[in-house]
Amino acid sequence: MAPRSNPTARQQRLGAELRKLREGAGLSTEQAAAVLATNRTVITSTEAGRHGVSPERVRRMAYHYDCTDRELVDVLAGMAAERTKGWWEEFRNFLPPTFLDIAELEWFAQRLRMTTLAHIPGPFQTEPFARALFEAAIPPLPEEEFEARVSHRIQRHRALDRPGAPTYTAIVHEAALRIEVGGRAVLRRQLAHILEMAARENVVVRAIPFSAGAFPGSGQSFLYAHGHVPSLDTIQLDRTGVAEFLHTNTQLRKFSLQLDQLERIALTEPRTRDLIRSLMQHL
Structure with a gap:
């Protein structure tokens, strides 16, 4: 097994799951090594995602850790077998690691549910909209990183274009649909693009109108990525531009319930499209 100095989010998650299995079996690292x-x-290096591990090794570890969840073991072995580099790897030396982690999370998810308050969801953004967002950064981004961020942002739609693409449910607050990022013309084209995305079979867009008032998690945007098995679900929070990833059962349940509540108060898909068309008419 060859060491890896720059573990991806997927490698780190595999290592974390192997650590959970070991700890669940009541084994120390010394006992597991024996x-x-x-x-x-x-x-320790494998659990940190820094050391490669084969599918056979994963199955052997699961056996010695007394794991009886065959579906989970199959998924973990599949993660270990994954060797193809994703499109996001070309940005590894140009962007913060969390940018790549988000793209990787979206690519491998079985289903995506997200809510955003002030910005259009990343995979939906047009290039002029993304450029206007990154131009607002303080301090200004270096030109090379600026261009890399724009290109990476635009390419995130590829997760929704690939064969077997996940269902993507976006719950967007009306505020995000009204903020004139880049000016009226840019916003008008951005709203038209959202309508185009919403016409896809695997995309659902629903708006939370101002009239909905208070709602759970009203100060927070987040993405809920469903894994191949529930224990591999992941939440990505955006805290002042820094991505944070959560995996515990308590956290997963909390944010899943929040999304359920948001879907109850959000406009239906037809009414959301009507709202977007109305906003476009006034631009």
């Missing part, structure tokens, strides 16, 4: 005929450093 039963697997390796050394403690390999165990």
Whole structure:
């Protein structure tokens, strides 16, 4: 197994799940190393995502960790077998790692649900809209990173274009649909693009109108990515531009319930489209 100095989000998640299995079996890293005929450093490096692991090794670890969830083991072995580099890897030396982690999360998800308050969802953004957003950064971004961020943002739609693409449900507050990022013409084209995206079979767009008043999580935008099995679900929070990833059962339940509540108060898809068309008429 060759060491990896720059673990991806997927490698880190695989390592974290292997650590959970080990701890669930009540084994220390030293004990796990003994039963697997390796050394403690390999165990800790694997759990940190810095050390490659084969699918066979994952199955052996799961066996010694007394894991009886065959579906979970199959998924973890599949994660270990994944060797293809994603499109986002070309940005690894130009963008913060969390940008790549979000793209990787979207690509491998089985289903995506998100809510946003002030911005259009990343995979829906047009290039002029994305440029206007990044131009507002303080301090100004270096030109190379600026162009990389715009290109990366636009390419995130690829997760929705690929074969077997996930269902993407976006719950967007009316405020995000009204903020004139880049000016009226840019916003008008952006709203038209959202309508185009909403026409796809795997995309659902619903708006929360101003009239909805208070709602749970009203100060927070987040993405809920459903994994191949529920225990691999992930929440991505955006806190002042810094992505944070959550995985605990308590956190997953909390944000899932928030999304359920938001879907109850959001406009239906037809009424959302009517709202967007009305906003376009006034631009």
